[in-house]
Amino acid sequence: MEVKTITACCDGLLAAPLGEAAAEDLAAAFKVMADPVRLRLLSIIAAQGETCACNLTAPLGKSQPTISHHLSVLTDAGLLHREKRGKWAWYSVAPDRFAVLRDALSGTPDLVRR
Amino acid sequence: MEVKTITACCDGLLAAPLGEAAAEDLAAAFKVMADPVRLRLLSIIAAQGETCACNLTAPLGKSQPTISHHLSVLTDAGLLHREKRGKWAWYSVAPDRFAVLRDALSGTPDLVRR
C-alpha cells in the first residue's frame, strides 16, 4: 500500500462531483480501511489505548512481518501514532484523520432520500 | 469485487475488538468505496438524482464495460439502486447502506483523543 498521509478534503460525496484528484485521495483513504487485519488492529488499539506491538501479533494469527506491515500502513495514513520506547513500539489511535472519512460519508446521504 | 449486500453491523470501531467475521464484512464495505471511479460515480449520481447510465461513461474517461462493472459493484453492495426502463438503465443512490460505514467511523474516535 504505502499510502501518504491522508489529505483529502471534501464536504461529503454529494456536495459536488468529485474531481479526479480528490477522488484519488479519498479512495486511498478508504483503501487503508479496506482490510480486516487493519480494522481489527485499529479496534484493539482503540479499546486498549496505547498498545505495545508485542501484544498485537498473537491475537490476529498473522506473522510478525505482516502485522508490522499493517501497522506501518495505518501509521503512514495518519490513523495511528507510533512511539518507540526502548525495545518496544507503542501504538495509539490518532483520531483526527478519521474525520476525512466521516465527512465524506456524512455529506447528505440522508437528505437525498426525499 | 462482486461483493454481496453489506450487512456488517457495528457500533464503531472502538466499541469492542472486532471479530474476524465482522472485520471481514466491514472491510468489504470499505473496499467498495476504495476506488476513485466508484466514488465519482456516486458523487455524480447523488448530485443529479436518478441518472441514466448513458450519461456516466463520458465524464469519467473509462470504457463502457468498466463503468458498467463499477455500477454493478455499487449496486451489489446496496449503495445504488438500478431500474431498467426500456433500453436504458437508471441509477439512483440508496442512502441506507451508507449508515454501516458511518457507524463504523462515528464510534468514539473523538473521545479517544483525551
Add this chain to the structure above:
DNA sequence: AGTTCATATCGACGGATGTCAATATCGACG
C-alpha cells in the same frame, strides 16, 4: 425478421496488495 442502440457479460492482461521466510536494525543487558 432484421437492424440499431444501450447495457451487461466474458476472457485476458497487467499492476497492485497481502502474506510469509529470511534478514537487517537497534536497544538492553550481562
Add this chain to the structure above:
DNA sequence: CGTCGATATTGACATCCGTCGATATGAACT
C-alpha cells in the same frame, strides 16, 4: 563487546482487482 529479543525491511510468491476488446443480451423501431 557480544548476545538476545523486539521490530522493521527485503524479496518472492500467489491472489485480487481494474481495465479493455470482443461478444452477448435485449428492447425499440422499420
